[in-house]
Amino acid sequence: MTRLFRSFFQGGFECSTHRRADGVRLDLIASSGHDDLVLDDYLQLSSRGIFTVRDGVRWHLIERSPGEYDWSSFVPMLRAAHAAGVQVIWDLCHYGYPDHVDIWSEDFVDAFGSFAREAAIVALQENDPAPLFCPINEISYWAWAGAQTGRINPVTFERGAELKRQLVRASIAAIRAIRSVAPDARFIVAEPLINVVSGSCEQEHVDRAEEYRQSQFEVHDMLTGERDPQLGGRPEFLDIVGVNFYPDNQWYLGGSTIPLGHHAYRPLHEMLHEVYRRYRRPLLISETGAEGRVKHYWLSQICEEVRLAIDDGLPVQGICLYPIVDYHGWDNHRICQVGLLSLPDEAGTRRSCELLDRELRRQQLAISRTRTSDLFIEEQRA
Structure with missing residues (x-):
């Protein structure tokens, strides 16, 4: 197995930049203090054995006018990563895009492809010979939130399927454009991993729940060309399969969340088996976490499930x-205590969550004993 990441445990910085339904633009990199503290943030993680992170390239800041790029928000992050010895998976579009771009037009696809190509060139110039990108984060969620229910940009209703296809087109354009200048680049698709259960004995309701559950694979199938081949998908456009998995990712159709431990709750390792059977690609838990005092317990449960998957031979890479840092909520600006590190105080200092810090160290030791870790060690020695 080829080792894709510098560390099995990774840290992701919340980097959403969308406009809410009320028109307010969010920039979670700025509001969490990460833009000013990027080097210190990376060093804090590397000191804990985390050498791979997910972070964001803020398209709306970089291309304020069509075709004109200002990389002053991106280059310092590239240099901080290099200084800290950290490998970054760059999200090129995390729900946000410049105001001058019409997301429904063909110009959106072309503009995003051009932006992605230029971002890759900048990364290469800053000594990143094999960059990692997540072109568009959570296409399925964005299609639902932005074009089905109108919660975020483009604030449209009943057009979720249309937006999903448009975002897949843009992802393919970005992958093509990046590979034209950085052939060794690798790509992650980060999509929600969900389980939807009927909770009814009526066959029609059971069928609708299963149809909803199966919809989580539409983006992957579009990228490979298995579904809607007119979008331009091909097998090589699906590289590393990332799954985003949180405590509320399982629910009854039209009803409540299924709690961990409930008889209807599906074990994560079983869900990973299904994903791998479908795509036979390297797997990454690309997002996971919980809020408050249960976040260390959630990490323990996730790691136990991942070890089961690895023991079964699944190529789970990390x-x-x-988010690795607390952040302000999208809608109400409340402090969401989800991170290993807090929001900065007035002196610019972040505190660590001792419970999560301790659990992370415990899980790092446990994962070092798995079969996957042994393979990685052998490759390093070779």
Whole structure:
């Protein structure tokens, strides 16, 4: 097995940049202090054995006018990563895009491809010979939130399927454009991993729940060309399969969340088996985390499930704690205590969550004893 990441445990920085339904633009990199503290943030993680992170390239800041790029928000992050010895998976579009771009037009696809190509060139110039990218984060969620229910940009209703296809087109354009200048680049698709259960004996309701559950694979199938081949998908456009998995990712159709431990709750390692059977690609837990005092317990449960998957031979390449830093809620600006590190105080200092810090060290030791870790060690020695 080829080792794709510098560390099995990773840290993800919340980097959403969308406009809410009320028109307010969010920039979670700025509001969490990460833009000012990027080097210190990376060093804090590397001191804990985390050498791979997910972070964001803020398209709306870089291309304020069509075709004109200002990389002053991106280059310092590249240089901080290099200084800290950290490998970054760059999200090129995390729900946000420049105001001058019409997301429904063909220009959106072309503009995103051009932006992705230029971002890859900048990364190469800053000594990143094999960059890692997540072109568009959570296409399925964005299609639902932005074009089905109108919660975020483009604030449209009943057009979720249309937006999903548009975002797949843009992802393919970005992958093509990046590979034209950085042939060794690798790509992650980060999509929610879900389980939807009927909770009813009526066959129609059971069928609708299963149809909803199966929809989680539409983006992957579009990228490979298995579904809607007119979009331009081909097998090589699906590289590393990332799954985003949180405590509320399992629910009854039209009803409540299924709690961990409930008889209807599906074990994560079983869900990973299904994903791998479908795609036979390297797997990454690209986002996972919980809020408050249960976050260390959640990490323990996730790691136990991942070890079961690895023991079964699945190529799970890592677990990304997401977000790794507390952040302000999208809608109400409340402090979401989800991270290993807090928001900065007035002196610019972040505190660590001792419970999560301790659990992370415990899980790092446990994962070092798995079969996957042994393979990685052998490859390093070779």
